[in-house]
Amino acid sequence: MRIRFRFAKVGKLRFTGQRDVARMWERAFRRASLPLAYTEGFSPRPQLSFGLALPTGAESLAEYLDVVLDDSRAETASVDLEALPDLLGPLLPDGIVIEEAVVAEGRIGSLQEHITSCSWTMRLAGVSRPELHELIDAMLRADNVLIERERKGKKVIDDLRPSVLGLAMVDTVVDQEIDPSGRTVGIMAELATQPRGVRPGELVAGLAAMATQRDEASQPMDDGSAEGHPNGLPVLDRACRTHQWIERDGLREEPLRRRDDPAGRATYALERAL
Amino acid sequence: MTSLWTQVEPLLAHVTKPARYIGGELGAQQPEHGPGVVSWLLLYPDTYEVGLPNQGLQILYELLNERPDAAAERSYAPWVDMEAAMRSAGVPLFSLEGHRPAAEFDVIAFNLSAELVYTNVLNLIDLAGLPVHAEERTDEDAVVIVGGHCAFNPEPLADFIDCAVLGDGEEVVGELNDVLATFRRPDGGWTDRQALLRALAQVPGVYVPSCYDVSYDETSGRLAAITPRFPETPERVEKRTIADLGAWPYPKQQLVPLIEVVHDRLNVELFRGCTRGCRFCQAGMITRPVRERPAEQVRTMVRSGLDRTGYDEVALTSLSSADYSGIEPTVTSIIDDPSCSGQVSVSLPSLRVDAFTVGTAAQIQRVRRTGLTFAPEGGTWRMRQVINKLIREEDLYAAVDAAFSQGWKRVKLYFLIGLPTETDEDTLGIVRLASRCVEIGRRYHKGVTVTASVGGFVPKVQTPFQWFGQNTIEELTRKVHLLRDAARPVRGLTIRWHDPKASAAEGISSRGDRRIGAVIEHVWRHGGTFQEWSEYFDLALWTAALEAHGMSLEDVAYRHRGEDDVLPWDHLSAGLHRDFLWQDWKDALAEHGLEDCRWTPCYDCGACTGFGVEHVVASAVPPAGGSQGTGQDLSTGGQVPVRFLAAAPSGAAPAAPGGTAVTLAAEGSA
Numbered sequence: 001m002r003i004r005f006r007f008a009k010v011g012k013l014r015f016t017g018q019r020d021v022a023r024m025w026e027r028a029f030r031r032a033s034l035p036l037a038y039t040e041g042f043s044p045r046p047q048l049s050f051g052l053a054l055p056t057g058a059e060s061l062a063e064y065l066d067v068v069l070d071d072s073r074a075e076t077a078s079v080d081l082e083a084l085p086d087l088l089g090p091l092l093p094d095g096i097v098i099e100e101a102v103v104a105e106g107r108i109g110s111l112q113e114h115i116t117s118c119s120w121t122m123r124l125a126g127v128s129r130p131e132l133h134e135l136i137d138a139m140l141r142a143d144n145v146l147i148e149r150e151r152k153g154k155k156v157i158d159d160l161r162p163s164v165l166g167l168a169m170v171d172t173v174v175d176q177e178i179d180p181s182g183r184t185v186g187i188m189a190e191l192a193t194q195p196r197g198v199r200p201g202e203l204v205a206g207l208a209a210m211a212t213q214r215d216e217a218s219q220p221m222d223d224g225s226a227e228g229h230p231n232g233l234p235v236l237d238r239a240c241r242t243h244q245w246i247e248r249d250g251l252r253e254e255p256l257r258r259r260d261d262p263a264g265r266a267t268y269a270l271e272r273a274l
Numbered sequence: 275m276t277s278l279w280t281q282v283e284p285l286l287a288h289v290t291k292p293a294r295y296i297g298g299e300l301g302a303q304q305p306e307h308g309p310g311v312v313s314w315l316l317l318y319p320d321t322y323e324v325g326l327p328n329q330g331l332q333i334l335y336e337l338l339n340e341r342p343d344a345a346a347e348r349s350y351a352p353w354v355d356m357e358a359a360m361r362s363a364g365v366p367l368f369s370l371e372g373h374r375p376a377a378e379f380d381v382i383a384f385n386l387s388a389e390l391v392y393t394n395v396l397n398l399i400d401l402a403g404l405p406v407h408a409e410e411r412t413d414e415d416a417v418v419i420v421g422g423h424c425a426f427n428p429e430p431l432a433d434f435i436d437c438a439v440l441g442d443g444e445e446v447v448g449e450l451n452d453v454l455a456t457f458r459r460p461d462g463g464w465t466d467r468q469a470l471l472r473a474l475a476q477v478p479g480v481y482v483p484s485c486y487d488v489s490y491d492e493t494s495g496r497l498a499a500i501t502p503r504f505p506e507t508p509e510r511v512e513k514r515t516i517a518d519l520g521a522w523p524y525p526k527q528q529l530v531p532l533i534e535v536v537h538d539r540l541n542v543e544l545f546r547g548c549t550r551g552c553r554f555c556q557a558g559m560i561t562r563p564v565r566e567r568p569a570e571q572v573r574t575m576v577r578s579g580l581d582r583t584g585y586d587e588v589a590l591t592s593l594s595s596a597d598y599s600g601i602e603p604t605v606t607s608i609i610d611d612p613s614c615s616g617q618v619s620v621s622l623p624s625l626r627v628d629a630f631t632v633g634t635a636a637q638i639q640r641v642r643r644t645g646l647t648f649a650p651e652g653g654t655w656r657m658r659q660v661i662n663k664l665i666r667e668e669d670l671y672a673a674v675d676a677a678f679s680q681g682w683k684r685v686k687l688y689f690l691i692g693l694p695t696e697t698d699e700d701t702l703g704i705v706r707l708a709s710r711c712v713e714i715g716r717r718y719h720k721g722v723t724v725t726a727s728v729g730g731f732v733p734k735v736q737t738p739f740q741w742f743g744q745n746t747i748e749e750l751t752r753k754v755h756l757l758r759d760a761a762r763p764v765r766g767l768t769i770r771w772h773d774p775k776a777s778a779a780e781g782i783s784s785r786g787d788r789r790i791g792a793v794i795e796h797v798w799r800h801g802g803t804f805q806e807w808s809e810y811f812d813l814a815l816w817t818a819a820l821e822a823h824g825m826s827l828e829d830v831a832y833r834h835r836g837e838d839d840v841l842p843w844d845h846l847s848a849g850l851h852r853d854f855l856w857q858d859w860k861d862a863l864a865e866h867g868l869e870d871c872r873w874t875p876c877y878d879c880g881a882c883t884g885f886g887v888e889h890v891v892a893s894a895v896p897p898a899g900g901s902q903g904t905g906q907d908l909s910t911g912g913q914v915p916v917r918f919l920a921a922a923p924s925g926a927a928p929a930a931p932g933g934t935a936v937t938l939a940a941e942g943s944a
């Protein structure tokens with residue numbers, strides 16, 4: 001039997017990595033004496049699979065975990081799904097919040113392969129709203145957005161533009177409270193995961209590239225030094241994944257919806273994350 | 275107290291492994307601070323991953339937080355990137371529980387388990403915002419305490435610490451807290467720091483360097499005497515020993531970190547102390563006598579620990595776990611415990627070298643047979659008699675044969691080079707032994723590998739080798755090359771070695787006197803932190819510091835000491851008579867080994883006899899395999915002060931080989 005969980009990862013815990021979260025779940029399952037199925041071989045491990053890896057430092061309101069229970073054990077049949085979140089919740093560290101647990105039916109595919117895009121809210125520092133507005137516009141109009149990133153230890157130049165499915169500023173008053181100077185702004189983005197996912201930091205690098213282009217255009221004599229940005233560069237301050245999406249036949253759905261999914265959840269998420 | 279979290283948080287986006295700095299482990303406490311509460315910041319002067327598992331620190335953490343008049347939080351050395359970020363943002367050292375500034379604590383207590391971390395100690399005191407020199411601290415500043423194995427020669431740190439605590443910390447930590455509480459002002463700070471230090475110096479096991487005068491010989495410049503400055507200060511500080519480990523079932527709430535650390539598993543201490551008598555081993559010498567934990571308590575601690583933590587691995591720890599008198603039934607009962615559903619693995623971190631032990635290992639590693647490690651330490655029988663590691667060659671081969679025949683494909687062997695009286699024949703004996711092990715393995719699998727891991731010996735205080743002048747860097751390097759060249763043609767054999775330069779630097783602080791403080795400070799001021807880490811270790815810093823202060827490796831590390839030399843730790847005692855250590859040193863030079871004193875007559879080392887404590891063992895029968903499996907004559911018992919645990923394990927202890935059962939008379943009032 002396979003069980004799919006939906007959970008949030010928020011607060012200080014965002015500084016832990018994906019492998020760390022996996023180990024937290026393993027320990028919680030063992031403490032709850034759930035009859036986990038183990039892999040065969042020299043190092044038997046429980047069979048846990050997560051959705052797309054969340055970068056260390058980012059929060060999420062939409063993490064998923066599939067876990068396989070051992071059908072040959074009698075306890076498996078008597079596992080009470082409804083009670084699982086309350087049973088496991090206290091066994092997980094503060095910052096992991098279980099939101100749903102269902103039996104994953106056979107037709108549900110693997111999380112890693114099927115996720116097509118993710119929605120994010122982010123908080124950027126170092127730019128004002130009008131400046132950021134300009135950068136977002138420039139990115140959405142651009143044919144390509146080239147950034148340098150690391151792949152398998154090598155530096156490569158990639159075009160981000162095809163992966164940016166949506167990008168907008170968030171209208172919220174939170175900004176003023178965090179930074180009275182008005183140079184902290186919230187954005188929402190939907191980023192494709194195929195063929196390669198785009199991380200929040202990479203999107204911000206793309207926005208910074210837009211700023212550089214803008215400055216070069218307005219100051220052709222500039223020597224390219226960092227001081228050449230009269231308006232400063234956007235810096236990623238916080239990021240929170242709000243959704244992971246599976247697109248099938250033109251329809252976008254979540255691997256497991258929250259039962260009481262409120263409208264405007266992304267905005268709510270941003271405020272909570274901030 | 276204030277929280278620095280909002281200042282720490284923005285730094286974390288830019289450092290490696292940010293979760294090192296967030297706390298939040300299972301078992302972490304949020305103690306209440308207040309006017310009548312002495313606050314302790316327990317510090318391990320290395321990274322979070324290395325420091326978090328330290329059991330000594332965790333035990334004190336729990337004991338202090340159980341008291342209404344104490345509050346303990348923890349911190350570790352921030353990695354270099356975090357330290358740079360903290361210094362440039364003006365963020366001081368902070369605790370992980372409440373992200374409180376270190377300077378707001380009353381006590382900063384370090385666990386010292388290696389000498390090369392001393393520069394980190396200075397760095398952390400500085401990062402805490404305290405004056406690095408103890409004499410500059412005022413009534414408003416925290417008291418700096420060190421404990422752990424290295425506290426047995428605290429002289430190199432004497433300028434920077436307020437006191438050193440010798441031996442087991444369980445009882446003395448409470449006594450320290452009582453004294454500290456008397457001098458603590460309700461608003462924090464001390465009523466009279468000097469009076470406090472003098473009072474601390476009267477607590478048994480506590481050494482306050484500033485209460486002692488040091489004099490040097492005018493002609494030779496050597497240490498002449500270390501004498502108390504006050505009438506009430508003891509001339510000699512004796513270590514603390516808890517008589518009954520069973521009375522201290524700690525840690526009860528072992529910390530479970532959010533990120534991976536070394537030894538990331540449940541740890542249950544089987545016994546403290548060791549009487550094998552390996553002469554190079556400081557841990558074995560300074561923790562005598564042997565005190566076993568009752569088998570039933572071990573089982574309870576394992577069961578409740580696994581339930582509480584969710585770990586799937588438990589290590590039964592001690593200096594020589596296979597010597598625990600109830601080892602077999604204990605291990606079996608853990609593995610067969612139905613609540614573990616067959617998924618729990620047990621590890622014995624210190625395997626004895628004999629086939630019996632491999633049998634136990636086979637039983638506990640039913641699934642993950644990756645590698646086995648043995649520590650013969652010396653390459654020839656002669657060498658092993660000198661160091662008193664009485665393993666016969668056939669014991670090693672039997673152990674290795676058992677390992678390979680039962681499915682292991684990798685064996686690792688630990689050796690030391692640079693031992694007293696060592697000849698090239700002894701050194702090359704390492705390759706000879708290891709090659710034989712490869713041959714034995716080949717009988718079972720084609721692809722076996724044997725790794726000989728070779729460390730350069732650094733003499734430690736309170737051992738019979740404390741008088742020995744350690745090998746020079748050049749000599750150790752020459753021996754490493756000998757080994758490397760001899761091993762090159764042997765397929766399947768790999769030699770790994772510890773950097774001889776690091777052994778030399780370790781030797782500076784290991785047996786140095788108070789004047790070494792200037793050297794440590796010099797290295798620290800020139801950026802030499804994390805010297806345990808090969809990427810940051812820099813011998814040039816150390817030699818430059820020695821030279822700047824008119825000292826040399828020759829005098830500090832390489833020089834042999836004589837019987838009449840005043841040693842910088844002579845006024846501190848680990849319970850061992852100086853006469854015993856000197857006799858044992860002479861026995862070593864005479865290639866004369868001593869048998870384990872649990873099963874043979876007492877040698878009157880002082881650890882039991884002088885202090886009214888005794889070995890506490892669970893079984894009257896020595897563990898099968900005998901002393902290191904040597905078939906040592908076990909028929910001479912009866913004269914050792916031994917107390918049997920009231921609740922002996924129910925399963926019969928394994929019989930000694932050849933059916934030799936020994937009856938030991940229990941002495942004393944227990």
Ligand code: SF4
Pocket residue numbers: 549562563871872875876877878879880881882883914915
């Ligand atoms: S006093 Fe005797 S029995 Fe006790 S540790 Fe020393 S030699 Fe062994």
